[in-house]
Amino acid sequence: MKNNRHAKILEIIKEYDIETQEDLLGHLKKAGFKVTQATVSRDIKELKLAKIAVSGGNYKYAHSQHDVSFGAKFHSILAETVIKTDHAENILVIRTYAGMAQAAAAAIDATSWPEFVGSVAGDDTIIIILRTKEKAKEFDEKLRAALKMNG
Numbered sequence: 692m693k694n695n696r697h698a699k700i701l702e703i704i705k706e707y708d709i710e711t712q713e714d715l716l717g718h719l720k721k722a723g724f725k726v727t728q729a730t731v732s733r734d735i736k737e738l739k740l741a742k743i744a745v746s747g748g749n750y751k752y753a754h755s756q757h758d759v760s761f762g763a764k765f766h767s768i769l770a771e772t773v774i775k776t777d778h779a780e781n782i783l784v785i786r787t788y789a790g791m792a793q794a795a796a797a798a799i800d801a802t803s804w805p806e807f808v809g810s811v812a813g814d815d816t817i818i819i820i821l822r823t824k825e826k827a828k829e830f831d832e833k834l835r836a837a838l839k840m841n842g
Contacts, residue, residue: 694767694768694771694772694791694794695793695794696719696724696726696734697734697737697738697768698768698793698794698795698796698798699719699722699797700715700719700734700735700738700740701738701754701797701798701800701801702797703715703718703719703722704740704751704752704753704754705800708745708749708751709752710749710750710751710752712728712731712732712735713728715731715735715752716728716731719731735752738754739754740752740753740754741753741754754801765798765799765801765802766837766838768794768795768798769795769798769799769834769837769838770838771791772787772791772792772794772795773785773787773795773834773838773840774786774787774788775840776831776834776835776840778824778827778828778830778831779827780824780827781808781820781821781822781823781824781826781827782818782819782820782821782827783818783819783821783827783830783831783834784816784817784818784819785799785816785817785818785819785834786815786816787815787816787817788815789814789815790814790815791815792812792813792814792815792816792817793812795812795817796810796811796812796817799817799819799834804830806821806822806823806826806829806830807819807820807821807822808820808821808822
């Protein structure tokens with residue numbers, strides 16, 4: 692599934708310094724995805740990945756999404772997977788369709804919101820721990836607004 696592959700790509704580029712499409716293709720194949728070079732190229736374009744400079748004069752793929760205003764691809768992943776959200780104290784709980792929590796969590800994790808302490812994704816539930824209860828409420832509201840969900 693495309694959303695799962697996109698989520699995996701975001702995980703891979705966050706964990707590894709991916710310099711080429713071939714590197715990314717290799718990591719995807721190791722993860723069990725049967726993809727071609729052309730598919731990886733399209734995924735990079737759709738996810739709006741860009742190469743950024745790293746030490747030693749090398750470059751790696753990165754995503755420029757660093758705030759809560761979700762990019763088009765992340766919004767699509769979240770809109771297709773998230774059922775409801777709720778928060779208590781500094782914990783945000785996000786319910787998704789079965790089997791989709793990890794894809795949604797990868798999209799949310801890619802925002803690199805500084806108030807996140809960490810997240811855990813199961814099959815249909817994501818738990819995000821934020822630094823304060825106010826930040827949990829704020830992120831919950833922003834997520835609901837972005838997905839046009841009712842309170």
